[in-house]
Amino acid sequence: MVDWAQLPDSSFEVEHVPRLLERVTLHDDPAAWAELEWRLVLEHDLVSPAGFAALPQLVRLAPRSAEARALAGRILERAAGHHGQDELLADRADAVAEFGRVLDDHLRSRPADYLVSLRARLAVAGEFHWANALEGFTDDIHHVRCPHCGAELTVAIGRFGCYAQLWDGPVELRRELRPAAGTELTGTGRWLYRTALRDGQDTLAEGFRHLFGTVECPDCGSLCNLASEYTFANRPVMR
Known part of the structure; x- marks a missing residue:
């Protein structure tokens, strides 16, 4: 009661x-x-x-x-x-x-x-x-820090492209995201991808491949896993 x-x-x-x-x-x-x-x-x-x-x-x-x-x-x-x-x-x-x-x-x-x-x-x-982050991949924007050089990257996944972006003064530096193959996904990424495929949500499934794929830093050229870096910065610590 x-x-x-x-x-x-x-x-x-x-x-x-x-x-x-x-x-x-x-x-x-x-x-x-x-x-x-x-x-x-x-x-x-x-x-x-x-x-x-x-x-x-x-x-x-x-x-x-x-x-x-x-x-x-x-x-x-x-x-x-x-x-x-x-x-x-x-x-x-x-x-x-x-x-x-x-x-x-x-x-x-x-x-x-x-x-x-x-x-x-x-x-x-x-x-x-x-x-709290998923918006449907029509024009999702995420922010991550390059773990190698510390550059603050803006990552876009949506109808206008899937890329990491950095501005050097007036000059835009951009690198295309490298989507993971469905068979390479693990954990939450695999569950999201398989669930979206099962339910005919093709836009979501393709978005998850990019979200859980690899990002190249436009500044230093190093590679990192986008989802891992976002999780590290944004996953709350449960008490």
Whole structure:
């Protein structure tokens, strides 16, 4: 039983979230979903205590509700933040695991909210840096530091090309990314690539080959693994 009186929302109020959850459980209510979102997810990508408390009910709604999937995903994408609710989140482990199973089934149906659901699935797996970084490879921009010379590189993956870029004054230095072969991928990269292929998401699959491939530094010419450098710089340290 949830003691909502001890779980404030983003406005430090306790009475609204259970009422809103009841409304969206009974019928689709766009106004209630909109209010739930700002009450559960704080500014600066933090989550209110009521957000983690609401996860089990959101997960129960997730098989039939895009809004529930999106909101539960947004909450979990921010689970590595400084929210002070680690014990409450740990108590929701069963709901998080069930959400992962729901998302696995949902992704196979090739839904309209595929990218949102894939990001949520990454958050369930604790891959928070990727859950917050993926934009669909229409024009994704990432920033990494060359591990050899320290140059700050801008990496683009999308419809305008896949390359690493560096400016030397007014002069642009650019090198094309070297995509990994699907058979070379391991770990998260392999799972993302195979999942996208399975579900007919060709743009995502090709993007993952580049994201988990090799980048050549336009400054010093050295090679490094793009995903490894991005992960090193951006993966949060879980407490």
